[in-house]
Amino acid sequence: MSMISARIERLPFAGFHKRLLFMGGLGYTFDAMDAAVLAFILPVLRTAWGLSSVQIGVLGSSTFIGFLFGALLAGTMGDLIGRRAVMMWALALYSAASLVSAAVDSWPSFFAARVVAGMGTGAESAIIAPYLAEFVARRFRGSFTGALAGFFSFGFVAAALLGYFIVPAYDNGWRIVLVITAMPVVMLLWWRRALPESPRWLESRGREKEAGAVLAKIEAGFARDGLVLAQPVVEVTAPPRKAGTLATNFMALLDGRQARITVMTWIMWLSITFSYYSFFVWIPGLLVQNGMSITKSFAYSLAIYCAQVPGYFSAAWFNERIGRQATIASYMLLGGASALGLAFAHSDQEIMLAGICLSFFMNGTYAGVYAYTAEVFPTAVRTTGAGLASAIGRIGAIISPILVGYLYPNFGFAGVFGTTTSVLLIGAVAVVLMGVPTRGRSLEDIAASEIG
Numbered sequence: 001m002s003m004i005s006a007r008i009e010r011l012p013f014a015g016f017h018k019r020l021l022f023m024g025g026l027g028y029t030f031d032a033m034d035a036a037v038l039a040f041i042l043p044v045l046r047t048a049w050g051l052s053s054v055q056i057g058v059l060g061s062s063t064f065i066g067f068l069f070g071a072l073l074a075g076t077m078g079d080l081i082g083r084r085a086v087m088m089w090a091l092a093l094y095s096a097a098s099l100v101s102a103a104v105d106s107w108p109s110f111f112a113a114r115v116v117a118g119m120g121t122g123a124e125s126a127i128i129a130p131y132l133a134e135f136v137a138r139r140f141r142g143s144f145t146g147a148l149a150g151f152f153s154f155g156f157v158a159a160a161l162l163g164y165f166i167v168p169a170y171d172n173g174w175r176i177v178l179v180i181t182a183m184p185v186v187m188l189l190w191w192r193r194a195l196p197e198s199p200r201w202l203e204s205r206g207r208e209k210e211a212g213a214v215l216a217k218i219e220a221g222f223a224r225d226g227l228v229l230a231q232p233v234v235e236v237t238a239p240p241r242k243a244g245t246l247a248t249n250f251m252a253l254l255d256g257r258q259a260r261i262t263v264m265t266w267i268m269w270l271s272i273t274f275s276y277y278s279f280f281v282w283i284p285g286l287l288v289q290n291g292m293s294i295t296k297s298f299a300y301s302l303a304i305y306c307a308q309v310p311g312y313f314s315a316a317w318f319n320e321r322i323g324r325q326a327t328i329a330s331y332m333l334l335g336g337a338s339a340l341g342l343a344f345a346h347s348d349q350e351i352m353l354a355g356i357c358l359s360f361f362m363n364g365t366y367a368g369v370y371a372y373t374a375e376v377f378p379t380a381v382r383t384t385g386a387g388l389a390s391a392i393g394r395i396g397a398i399i400s401p402i403l404v405g406y407l408y409p410n411f412g413f414a415g416v417f418g419t420t421t422s423v424l425l426i427g428a429v430a431v432v433l434m435g436v437p438t439r440g441r442s443l444e445d446i447a448a449s450e451i452g
Contacts, residue, residue, distance in 0.1 A: 097120060325435050
């Protein structure tokens, strides 16, 4: 471990980290608002613009398409030009495109603006967790990153409230909502300008003096708050991987033992994202076809969204208590069990309970996934690995509604729930068998164990 890392590892969790959590978390809140509010806007646009089902489907996929490319681009550029620069550009791109989407009057223009906005949110989502995790000592990192992802839940709740109370209340309610989701990001962009670049990334690029200067400023803030820092303890680990070019960074992800970890993250992201969107895009419609009208009610939707909050933050707590692998696998399996409960529910009360449990565990899984993905790659390729895994996960979001649309008419509920829970099981097994433990270990120690 270098002196830079040793100085970070001795930092207590204090006001500096709380500000990082709040600034990063607000970005995730607005990302979730942007993605979730589209479900409330599309029915209005269908009527206002006379859109066909195919056109609505294309618009519904716009954010996911942008998210895929945004995550991939942010990951690769984050390792090449820096985490902070990518984060700031991602926010600016999202805010501008969202405002444009609020002003257009045709579905092709709306589609293009939503793809670009999705690129911004995808980039933001992929870069924030690995970026901010590099500032946090090992003893807090799992809870910190899990809680960071927990801010997604606030965005979904806010989107539900905006969708139910603002969109139908005004002739141009959908435009108002899009402006509402974009404007706070402008303020967040201004606030985040004071965030420093990651000292660990600076060091990986051979910029040790800049890394030391960033840390000295952070340490001075701790001193002003009256906190006395312990002496840094440098641990012996293998030499860190040096930063490279775009091609060498991608090659490094599949080099030696790192290849197993990289493939594990792909399976993990693909399984949770595929299953998540299978459940939450199709389940309400399938239940309505079976006469369960409660799934169209505001109470049901709000309960599902609110269940995300304890789901995320309970998993963030478990990240440090039982480890990331156990948290992810447990929440995946419990999410699958909740889905089976929903499949066999016969009353509105059973549907409500199973739906709440499903939302709790499926969203809680992401608190483990975001924390784990930010840890298992070396600093030099951390955002490349995280961005690629997130992008592959979005493929699951794109194909799952299509596959479920095929499975249900041919195989019914059993086919849909059997497939999705099987995919979750595969993801849980991959995390347990192919992953590495990260709880209580420095990022450098984790990376060193994968060299070879």
